[in-house]
Amino acid sequence: MTDRNSIIGKVDWPLLLMFFALVLIGWLSIYSAGMSEEYHPIYDFTKFCGKQMMWIGISLAMGFIILLLDAKFFDAFAFWIYALVVFLLVVVLVYGKATKGATSWIDFGSGIKLQPSEFAKLGTALALASFLGRQDADLRNRNTRIGVYLIVFIPAALVLLQHDAGSALVFASFIFLLYREGMPYAGTLMIMTAVAVAVFVLTLVWSPKVMCIVLGSLFVLTLAYYLYYRKKGIWTMVALFAVYFAFIFAVDYVFYKVLEPHQRLRIEVILGMNDDIKNVGYNLHQSRIAIGSGGFWGKGFLQGTQTKYDFVPEQHTDFIFCTIGEEAGFKGSLVVILLYVGMLVRIIKLAERQKLAFSRIYGYAIAGIIFVHVAINIGMTIGLVPVIGIPLPFLSYGGSSLLAFTIMLAIFVKQDANRLKIL
Amino acid sequence: MKFSSRNLAKRQYVIIGVFVVVGVIYLIKLFSLQVLDDELKQSADNNVLRYVTQYPARGKVFDRNGELLVYNEAVYDLMVVPGQVSKTIDTTEFCRLLNISKESYVERILKARNYSKIKASVFVAQISKEDYAHIGEILYRYPGFYFQTRTIRHYPNAIAAHTLGDIGPIDQDQLKADPYYRRDDYVGQSGIEKFYEKELRGKKGLKVVLVDVHNREKGSYLDGVLDSLPVPGKDIYLGLDAQLQAYGERLMHGKIGSIVAIEPKTGQILAFVTSPTYDPNLLVGRVRGENYNKLLKDPEKPLINRAISGTYPPGSTFKMVNGLIALQSGSIIPATQFHCSGPGSTPIKCTHHHGPSPDLANAIENSCNPYFYEAFKATINNPKFGDIKKGYEYWYQMTQKLGLGHKFDTDIPYERSGNIPSRAYYDKAYGGRWNSVTIRSLGIGQGEILVTPLQLANIAAIIANEGYYYPPHLIRSFGDTTAIPEKMTTRMETGIEQRHYKVIKAGMKSVFEGDHGTARGSKIPGVTAGGKTGTAQNPHGDNHSIFIAFAPVEDPKIALSIIIENGGYGSTWAAPIASLMMERYIKGYTDRPAVEERMMNGVINYAIKKKK
The missing domain is CATH 3.90.1310.10 (Penicillin-binding protein 2a (Domain 2))
Incomplete structure (x- = not known):
């Protein structure tokens, strides 16, 4: 097989190098975050960094195997993979009931546990790409849209049933690919969501009354503009404002009745309505101190003090960015963010050069997933987003997450390497 | 290209734009946090x-x-x-x-x-x-x-x-x-x-x-x-009484052995003496290591708590156990008499001098060996069990209910379980062919039986309570309202009727009060006590002096066991020390200075004696 010999030459090395760089940074940070305990060698398998090294090995091996597989495999088997992850999500739900607490894990014994929700995103991305990549799929068609909704909502709902709201939120990332593939109103929906978030936040910060006045004035101005220039769609505009007015009054209800108390507290903390420095606010406060104390140059590798001593909770998983911020300083933060943005832009660029719709759509899907993960995770550590526990792709400690993201990326790299063979 | 007419490819720039804008916002926030905000950096400068x-x-x-x-x-x-x-x-x-x-x-x-x-x-x-x-x-x-x-x-x-x-x-x-x-x-x-x-x-x-x-x-x-x-x-x-504990430690000075005193109604341990002992202040601070090694090397092994780690044959103090089981199984009644030919008895000699046909109370007062051998034999051979092996199993089960052969497992670490041989043990040892003569020593608390002083004191508490006990434990309460573990406040029943205990109690009372009572020399002025001497044969040297007792008989406040290793007869050392402990606890003082002085100054240290 000539394919096997030439795969090394065809893969997109810039993308892979950014991937390797992120994995390496993650591993060193996990080692450093674990240093608060007694001295231990970096390969000690009972410690986080040793285990992560094992998972890195497994992930790279999986990635390599994927590069050797036939590129058509993933399109052909997309729905089977999707069916498998949905099945695993059901298993974890049923099995999770029996074992209290950890509802999102499947325990395979001997310390190997998998988190199906990490793989659910991958399965959904493949299924969407395969479904929308078909010749007869057209997002302007209602049946196609219903298919898309079903593919996304089934796993999202199952993940939500595990009380893993963070992971469920990630499914919203598919809006990017739907927008790119021309779903009507996808762009409008994105803007409306952004406005809704703004209304939500401002209502909580300012109180509904003030918000009504602000929105009211805005409405009068917009109305005047529409009337003066005789713009079309004035009724749509009026309906839109009506929805937002209703939303203002719904915010109170949603905030105090629908959200769970811990979720409410996290939002209150981020909006500065509640300091709560000992409990929920503690995470945020600690992580900001850790990152802030890093300065421009950082304290140096292994020299962090805030991210040791168990001050920052979950310092090797969801809060791994704190260790980077503290020990590598702003220059480290800059490198990591540039790597992520670079990776995302590269994926979009590669996606656009695909000949197969499947490959392009899949590229947009994973770009969206990675973007939402990074934005929420780093945003949480620096106080821009409420505390939502989802991992930082390629960096956070955790086998399931690393493996799922590596497979995700490897499939895309394989599709890209194969593009020239498509006639 | 399906949507080429709509030129959807241009939308990539919107998406890339979102990614880049968010990245820039985050970098600005990070720059302000890490570079501009000084407050968060206090520790990064001169201060640590x-x-x-x-x-x-x-x-x-x-x-x-x-x-x-x-x-x-x-x-x-x-x-x-x-x-x-x-x-x-x-x-x-x-x-x-x-x-x-x-x-x-x-x-x-x-x-x-x-x-x-x-x-x-x-x-x-x-x-x-x-x-x-x-x-x-x-x-x-x-x-x-x-x-x-x-x-x-x-x-x-x-x-x-x-x-x-x-x-x-x-x-x-x-x-x-x-x-x-x-x-x-x-x-x-x-x-x-x-x-x-x-x-x-x-x-x-x-x-x-x-x-x-x-x-x-x-x-x-x-x-x-x-x-x-x-x-x-x-x-x-x-539950410990510091005064009683200190008094017990003084009495045990120069002897090897232990005193365990229990409050029968609660199972709380009143005194927990093991001898030789050491000053607990030796094991704190910088001197700890050195002192610990010294104590570890001491041939008298002062670090061992003999009250729970020492296991001894109970000797004659076990006769009450056999009497109770024989009564409960209907194998004897209180009036049952067995013949005793004194030193000429077979298969077990009697070491005491008394009338030829004692009843149960008499047999306890005089510690008659043949009587309890016969009572034990009558129990395991009782026709109602079918055969001797089933009879033995019944006997074995009853000893377990009396708190023997297993740990209490309350709040005392390193407790040992003692030994009551199981039927399987004898089946193996004698190839299945054994009978009441083979295991006759069990009738008088010798042979394979081993008990800890704690278990022995608990037997005294069971008899004092006439049929039940609380697993012996050290704690009385926590300083706050936390409940103590339930196990220690769970009343344990022995499955033996109260009327049988009354007979045994009467016998034990006459050990102090009777004309032939083996502890008649240790009567407590003003307090009626019940007790039983024991002299455990010890293949390694002089016999161990053992005594179990409780007082006052009418409403027991204290039950105890005393073991003096190599102390000879139970009545020589163990009984007088027990009487002093009970007197001290009940009356708050003792007025037998001669006995007290003799006990405190007595040295029966086998290891020392053997060396000399």
């Missing part, structure tokens, strides 16, 4: 943060009357953070002050550095108050070093060393078993310090202090938001 563990005061221990048995004294650990130690300090003076050699200084620094450069290690442990004051004055010249307060135990009465237990440095296994502990922690290693470690230890706190370049503490970091206060440990009130 010091994480001082706030050790909680360990719970105090009191006796049943509120007398303090264990309290805490402050000592000071000199801590070092190797990464902050300056290379230009005057180590000569420092070493002189600490009384360590230069080599030792280097070794200690290396050890600490090996553990962690940024985390504190103990440099010199447990420095006294005086040295602390002295060194504290010049410590500002030695950055990276600071003092951390912690507490060590102190024992004002210096009694009950084994019961209270000791605290020692944590070992690797303990460190792994509980994430609460850190490398330099101390944990309970024996006694109630071990069993109630979780309650006594409290919860460590943490104080984050800002330290300037001159090694001066500048107060709490961020106004103490990161600090957590230590939670003091729970106090414990024991």
